[in-house]
Amino acid sequence: MPPAAIWMDGLIQSCIYMTMAFGMVLVFSILGILNWAHGQFYMFGGIVVYYAVAAAGIPFPISLLISAVAVGVLGMLVEKLIIERVNVPIYGPLYVGVATISLIFFFEGAASMLFGMQDKGLSMVYPGVLDLGVFSVSYQKIGVVIFTVIVMVAMYIVLNLTKIGLAIRAVSQEPVAANLYGISVKRISVIVMGIGCAMAAMAGSIMAPIYPVNPFMGRIPMIMSLLAIVIGGIGSLTGAIVGGLILGFLNSVIAYKISYFSEVVLFILVILILLVRPQGLFGASLK
Amino acid sequence: MLELKNIWVYYDKNPAVRDLSLTVNKGDFVTILGANGAGKSTTLNAICGVVKVKKGKGEIFFKGKKINGLRPPKIAAMGIIQVPEGRKLWPLLTVQENLKLGAYLQKDRQKMKQNMEKVLTLFPDLKDKLHAKGRMLSGGQQQMAAIARGLMADPEVLLFDEPSLGLSPLLRQHLAEIIKEISQHGTTIVLVEQNARLGLMLASYGYVIENGELKLQGKTSDLLKDENVKKAYLGV
Structure with missing residues (x-):
């Protein structure tokens, strides 16, 4: 049995992957595309928070909000200026895929030029440790978990109880009818891309005081949340959450048991899960 | 209130609607009849902006304003609402x-x-x-x-696309009564139906489309007596 700290670390990773995967699935269910540059929005989230806190001295919670809004707006611009123009049925899915893959390198290059390639570390925002006797947890990590729960509950409320949330679900279920009743699919696409990227940014921001910030920090979380989506069943929001949870713990526990080949083992496990359930755990779309 | 002027709609290079003109006045109950693939649904979708009228080939006006070229949500906001085929x-x-x-x-x-x-x-x-x-x-x-x-x-204008499709005769009867009642409340209605008898019984004016072209139009009471309509659509 791995020590509690390993499970805690797994939970922290779960939180990132869940939030990332949720945003990706949301975008997928409306735009019908995988945003390959999702990890770079995560990276921008970390960088914005770093500069807001370290350079501008803005309190961390407000910096987090600023980062979510700024990166959300960037996501909306990307949708409006790039994705909307190439995400046309007659082109097929290849063009928009190539466009978002290109964005990975564009954003990483731009971030390297603007902010430098070296690691930046944000000091702990909430120092101190909660001692539970059997094990102890830093307040920073507790903050990550609480924040993730708040984000998920907020998303649940937005998607189920607000007019815009219902409109988003309507577009994902029957876009033609949505358009006929005045719900602009184009507008909803922009909004959802904004929400999805803001969620990635929040994940990146909340991690900034724990992990180093650099232009390439988005790659691993992106691959992991992609795996989470596939395990959970693509298109399912519940699947994204459960897949994220599973993957975070798996990753942390495997790395503890076998440090050298942890990724090999992880991916073998993922392949095994998919061999048993190719459609993922929540294969039928729940939306 | 709603006016289609010589519109053409293409799917790729094939015209689905050819040179179609049609007028609906406020409070009217109009039906569009035709066989499968005659272009009825395409006509409704052209009104709603779901399919595009070929550029330079026809115009659609609603309350004097040109609406072809607008996107569906805009058209819906003007008061043209469709009850789509397949619910x-x-x-x-x-x-x-x-x-x-x-x-x-x-x-x-x-x-x-x-x-x-x-x-x-x-x-x-x-x-x-x-x-x-x-x-x-x-x-x-x-x-x-x-x-x-x-x-x-x-809605100011309510467009129905094949509402009776897949319903039992009893339900169809109920549906007819409902649509009639909506019309009596003053809503302008355009009804597309394969079930020609139902359309002609309910509406006051009818258009018959064949191969995307207007073949016949007139008061439904006259269309019901028309020999061609009887033979082709009513099975008499």
């Missing part, structure tokens, strides 16, 4: 949510509530189903919910 309810939303979203463009909450009451008196069966998901309803209930959703939008 197209949002399957994972409840009936209540479906109805609420029908009134997506209605900013006035009070008005929305009034409309909801009105709609539920017209469709009392839906009252028990408000919290059921759209996909759990039977075909007949789905059609009623789809019409109710259309009414929630408070």
Whole structure:
């Protein structure tokens, strides 16, 4: 049995992957595309928070909000200026895929030029440790978990109880009818891309005081949340959450048991899960 | 109020609607008849902006304003609402949510509530189903919910695309009564039907389309007596 700290670390990773995967699935269910540059929005989230806190001295919670809004707006611009123009049925899915893959390198290059390639570390925002006797947890990590729960509950409320949330679900279920009743699919696409990227940014921001910030920090979380989506069943929001949870713990526990080949083992496990359930755990779309 | 002037609609290079002109006045009940693939649904979708009228080949006016080229949500906002073929309810939303979203463009909450009451008196069966998901309803209930959703939008013109498709004769009768009642309340209606008899019995004016072209038009009472219509569409 791995020590509690390993499970805690797994939970922290779960939180990132869940939030990332949720945003990706949301975008997928409306735009019908995988945003390959999702990890770079995560990276921008970390960088914005770093500069807001370290350079501008803005309190961390407000910096987090600023980062979510700024990166959300960037996501909306990307949708409006790039994705909307190439995400046309007659082109097929290849063009928009190539466009978002290109964005990975564009954003990483731009971030390297603007902010430098070296690691930046944000000091702990909430120092101190909660001692539970059997094990102890830093307040920073507790903050990550609480924040993730708040984000998920907020998303649940937005998607189920607000007019815009219902409109988003309507577009994902029957876009033609949505358009006929005045719900602009184009507008909803922009909004959802904004929400999805803001969620990635929040994940990146909340991690900034724990992990180093650099232009390439988005790659691993992106691959992991992609795996989470596939395990959970693509298109399912519940699947994204459960897949994220599973993957975070798996990753942390495997790395503890076998440090050298942890990724090999992880991916073998993922392949095994998919061999048993190719459609993922929540294969039928729940939306 | 609604005027189509010599419109052409193409799918790739094939014209689905050719040189079609059609007029609907306020309060009218108009039906468009024709066989499968004659271009009836395409005509409705051209009005709603779902398919595009070929550039430079025809225009559509609503209350004097040109609407072809506008996107569907804009056209819906002007008061042209379609009850689409195959119902197209949002399957994972409840009936209540479906109805609420029908009134997506209605900013006035009070008005929305009034409309909801009105709609539920017209469709009392839906009252028990408000919290059921759209996909759990039977075909007949789905059609009623789809019409109710259309009414929630408070339309000036209501377009029906094959509402009787897949309904039993009894339900079809019920549907006819409902549509008649909506028309009597003053809503302008355009009804597309394969079931020519139903369309002609309900509407006051009819257009017959063949191969995307207008073949015949006139008062429905005259069309019912027309030999060609009888032979081709009524099976007499």
